[in-house]
Amino acid sequence: MLIKRSPNGTDIPFPSEITPQAVYEERRRFIARMAAGAVAGSALWEMANRQAFAQAPAAQKLAAKLNPAYSAIDKQTPFKDASTYNNFYEFGLDKSDPAQNAHTLKTRPWTVSIEGEVKKPMTLDLDSLLKLAPLEERVYRLRCVEGWSMVIPWVGYSLSELIKKVEPTGNAKFVEFVTLNDKAQMPGVGSRVLNWPYVEGLRMDEANHPLTLLTLGMYGQTLPNQNGAPVRIVVPWKYGFKSAKSIVKIRFVKDQPRTAWNVSAPSEYGFYSNVNPEVDHPRWSQASERRIGEDSFFQKKRKTLMFNGYGDVASLYTGMDLKKNF
Amino acid sequence: MAFNPTPRQFTAIKAGLFLLALVPLGRMVWLTLSGQLVEPLEFITRGTGDWVLYMLCITLAITPLRRLSGWNWVVKLRRMAGLYAFFYGFLHFLTFLWFDHFFDVQEMFKDVLKRPFITVGFIAFVLLIPLAVTSTNGMIRRLGGKRWQWLHRLIYVIAPLGILHFWWMKAGKNNFTQPIIFGLIVALLLGARIYWNRSKALAARA
Numbered sequence: 001m002l003i004k005r006s007p008n009g010t011d012i013p014f015p016s017e018i019t020p021q022a023v024y025e026e027r028r029r030f031i032a033r034m035a036a037g038a039v040a041g042s043a044l045w046e047m048a049n050r051q052a053f054a055q056a057p058a059a060q061k062l063a064a065k066l067n068p069a070y071s072a073i074d075k076q077t078p079f080k081d082a083s084t085y086n087n088f089y090e091f092g093l094d095k096s097d098p099a100q101n102a103h104t105l106k107t108r109p110w111t112v113s114i115e116g117e118v119k120k121p122m123t124l125d126l127d128s129l130l131k132l133a134p135l136e137e138r139v140y141r142l143r144c145v146e147g148w149s150m151v152i153p154w155v156g157y158s159l160s161e162l163i164k165k166v167e168p169t170g171n172a173k174f175v176e177f178v179t180l181n182d183k184a185q186m187p188g189v190g191s192r193v194l195n196w197p198y199v200e201g202l203r204m205d206e207a208n209h210p211l212t213l214l215t216l217g218m219y220g221q222t223l224p225n226q227n228g229a230p231v232r233i234v235v236p237w238k239y240g241f242k243s244a245k246s247i248v249k250i251r252f253v254k255d256q257p258r259t260a261w262n263v264s265a266p267s268e269y270g271f272y273s274n275v276n277p278e279v280d281h282p283r284w285s286q287a288s289e290r291r292i293g294e295d296s297f298f299q300k301k302r303k304t305l306m307f308n309g310y311g312d313v314a315s316l317y318t319g320m321d322l323k324k325n326f
Numbered sequence: 327m328a329f330n331p332t333p334r335q336f337t338a339i340k341a342g343l344f345l346l347a348l349v350p351l352g353r354m355v356w357l358t359l360s361g362q363l364v365e366p367l368e369f370i371t372r373g374t375g376d377w378v379l380y381m382l383c384i385t386l387a388i389t390p391l392r393r394l395s396g397w398n399w400v401v402k403l404r405r406m407a408g409l410y411a412f413f414y415g416f417l418h419f420l421t422f423l424w425f426d427h428f429f430d431v432q433e434m435f436k437d438v439l440k441r442p443f444i445t446v447g448f449i450a451f452v453l454l455i456p457l458a459v460t461s462t463n464g465m466i467r468r469l470g471g472k473r474w475q476w477l478h479r480l481i482y483v484i485a486p487l488g489i490l491h492f493w494w495m496k497a498g499k500n501n502f503t504q505p506i507i508f509g510l511i512v513a514l515l516l517g518a519r520i521y522w523n524r525s526k527a528l529a530a531r532a
Contacts, residue, residue, distance in 0.1 A: 085364035093501060095364070148365055193500050268498060283441055283498060290367060297358060297366040300428040 059221040064135035064155045070211060071139040072309070074291075077150040081293040083224045087144065088245055089193055090179065090186035091226065097188070098226035105185050105246065107222075107230040116252035117172035120165070126230050130216060133161035137220070138213060143275045143308045145239035147301075149289045154234050155217030160208045168204070168252045175207040176200070176257040177233055178249035194260045200244035201257030201271070202235065205316055211236055237310040239273045270326040274317070275308035279326045328396050336399060343403065347410045350377050351417070367425050374418035379492065379508050381411035382485045386515040393522070405461050408481070412458040415451050443494035450487035453480050485512050 088098040091105075113123040124132070135155050143149045163175075181197030183189045189196050206212065213234040216223065223229035228245025235242050241261055251257075261269035268282050277287045288301035295302060307313050317325075331339060354373050358366040385407040392400050422444075427434040438448045457478055459465070466474045489512060493505040 081364050093499065095368075146368075191501075264500060265498060280440075283443060283495075285437065290365065292364055297425060301426075 059224065061221050062130075062135055062155045062217040064137040064217070064220070067136040067138050071137070071153075072141050072151060074139070074141060074151040075294055076139060076153055077291075077293045079219045082150055082152050082218070083227060085292060086226045087146075087240065088188075088226055088228065089191065090188045090196075090198065090246070092188045093191070093193065099224075101187055102225035102229075104187070105180075105225040105229065107225065107246075110230050110248075112231060112247055112250060114162070114166050114250045114252075116176075117169045117254065118252050119167035119169060122166060126216075129214075129231055132165065133157040135216070140211075140213070140234060140236040141308050142234075142236065142240055142243075143289060143304065145241060145269070145273070145281060145286075147284060147286070147289050148292050149304075149308075150292050152218055153220070154213055154215045155220065156213045156215035156234070158210045159212045159214045159233065160210060162214055162250075163208060166252075171254050172252035173204055174253050174255065174257055175202050175204065176249075176251040176253055177202075177244035177247050178251065179244050180246045180248045194264050198244060198260045199257055200233070200242055200259050201253075202242075203256075203316075206235070206313075209313060209316065211310060211313065237275055237307040237313045239275060241269070242273050272317075272322070272325050274313075274322065274326075275304060276306060276322055276326070277304040278306075279323055330397075331399060336402070340403060340406065344406060347381070347406075351414075367421070370421050370425070371418065374414050374421055375492065377414040378411055378418055379488055381407055381414055382481070382488055383508070383511050383515070385411055385481065386485060386512065390515060390518045409458060409461060412454045415454050419448075419451050443491055446487055446494065447491035450484050450491060453484050453487070457481065457484075482516060485516075 084099045085095045086098040087095065088102065091098040091101040108126060110126045111123050112129065113121075115121045134157065136157055137153050137155055139151060139153045141149060141151050159175075177200045179198035179200075180186065181189060202212065213236075215228070215232050215234045216230065218224075218227060223232065225246075228243075228247075231247050232245040233243050233247065242259075256271055259269075259271060261273075262271055275286075280286055286304060289304045290297075290301050350373060354370050357363050358370065363369050385404060388400055388404045388407065392398055423429060423431070423434055427437070438444050457480060460469060460474060460477060469477065489505060489508050492508065493502065496502055496505050
C-alpha cells in the first residue's frame with residue numbers, strides 16, 4: 001500500500017489539502033445552524049400543535065334522546081376517524097387539514113340569520129338554537145361523493161322545527177344555507193377551488209322532510225370545528241357535500257340556489273345530488289363505497305344503496321328523471 | 327466539478343439511490359399495515375401516482391444533467407430511474423385493479439373506457455411496458471441501438487400523458503398547482519432537448 005508522506009514529515013500532507021480556516025469555520029457554523037434549526041423547528045412545531053389543542057374549545061356534552069325511528073343500526077364509525085378525515089375546504093384541501101387547522105374557528109358568539117321569503121325573519125344565537133326544539137340523537141349513514149362512507153350519531157332536530165317558527169311565505173320554494181366566509185378564521189378561503197362563501201340548498205319539501213337534521217352535535221357532544229361547528233345541516237340521503245357546515249345564514253328563496261359545487265363543475269355535481277348507485281359521477285362510479293373504520297382495505301367495496309338506504313324519501317321525487325336531475 | 331466516481335463509489339451511489347427509491351413504498355406499506363390511515367385507498371393511489379411523475383421527471387432530467395455537469399456516469403443511472411417509474415406505475419395500476427375494482431377486470435375496463443382521465447393514465451402505463459421489457463442489455467443488442475433509441479423516445483409522449491392524467495384528476499377541484507409545476511418541469515426538460523438538437527443541426531449546417 002502506498003502511504004502518502006508529507007514533504008515536511010508531519011501528518012499534515014500537502015498545504016493545498018488543508019481546508020482554510022475561514023472555510024471550515026463557515027462549515028461548522030452551517031452545521032451548527034442546521035442542527036439548531038432542526039431542534040428549534042421541531043420544538044416550535046410541538047408548541048404550535050399544543051397551542052392548537054389549547055385553543056380549541058373543549059367539547060360540551062349535549063343531552064339528547066336517541067330517536068330510533070330515524071337511526072341506522074349500522075356499526076358507528078369511531079369518533080377519531082369521523083373527526084380527522086374531513087372535507088371542509090375552508091380549512092384546506094387534504095382530509096387531515098380541517099382537524100389541524102379548524103381550531104382558529106370561533107364558534108361563540110355565533111348567530112344564524114334566517115331571512116328571505118319568511119313572515120318572521122330572525123337572528124338566532126346558539127343558545128336559542130339549542131333550545132328551539134328537543135335535541136335528538138340520530139345515527140345516520142353519511143355517503144361522500146368520493147366513494148367512502150361513515151355512520152355518525154348526530155345531535156339535533158328536524159330542520160322543519162325551525163321552518164315552522166319562521167313561517168315561510170308562499171314564494172319560498174327553496175332553502176339556501178350559507179357557510180361562514182371569514183378569511184381570518186378560515187385559511188382555506190383564499191383558494192380558488194370554489195366560490196366563497198360555500199352555498200348549499202334544498203327544495204322546500206326536502207328541507208321539510210323529517211330526516212333533514214339541523215345539527216348541533218355528534219357523539220353526544222358539541223360539534224368539533226372540523227365537522228362544521230357550531231351548527232350545520234345533515235341530509236343523509238344526499239352526498240355529503242349537500243350538508244352545509246358552520247352555517248351563518250338560512251335564506252328562503254323563490255329560485256333554485258346556485259350551490260357551490262354546482263357552480264364550480266355543473267356537469268359533475270347536480271343540485272339534487274341524491275345518493276344514487278345508478279348514476280355515475282363522470283369521473284368515477286358511484287355503485288360501491290368503502291365504509292371508513294369498518295371495511296378492510298383488502299375487502300371488496302360494499303354496494304351503495306339508492307338514497308343511501310333512506311327509501312322513504314323516494315316519494316319526494318316521483319315522476320322525476322333522477323338521471324337528468326342528478 | 328468533473329466528479330468521476332470510481333467503480334466502487336458508483337456502485338455505492340447506485341445502491342443508495344436504489345434503496346432511497348423504495349422508501350416511499352415502505353412508508354405506504356407501513357402506514358397501511360399499522361392502521362394509521364383512515365382511507366388507505368386514496369393515500370396509496372395518490373402516493374404511487376405522485377412517484378410515477380417524480381421518477382419520470384428524474385429519468386428525463388438525466389440527459390440534461392449529464393450535459394450541463396459533464397458527469398457522463400449519471401447516464402448509467404437512467405435505466406434504474408426509468409424502471410422505478412414503471413414500478414410505481416405498476417403499483418398505481420395494481421391499486422386501481424385490486425383495491426378499487428377487486429380484480430373485476432371487466433369492470434375495470436369499463437371504467438378505463440368510460441372515463442377519459444383514466445383512459446389517458448392507462449395508455450401511459452401501457453406505453454411504459456415495452457420500455458421496461460426492452461430495458462436489458464440483451465434487448466438493446468437485439469433491437470440495435472438506433473431502433474432501441476427510437477422506441478425509448480416514447481417517454482417524451484408518456485410523461486405528458488401522465489401529467490394530463492394528473493391534470494384531469496385535479497380538475498374536479500380546480501386545484502392545478504401541482505399539475506402546473508410538473509408541466510413546467512417536463513416542458514423545461516423536453517424544451518432543453520429541442521434547443522440542443524436545433525443548435526446541433528445549425529452547427530452541422532454551418
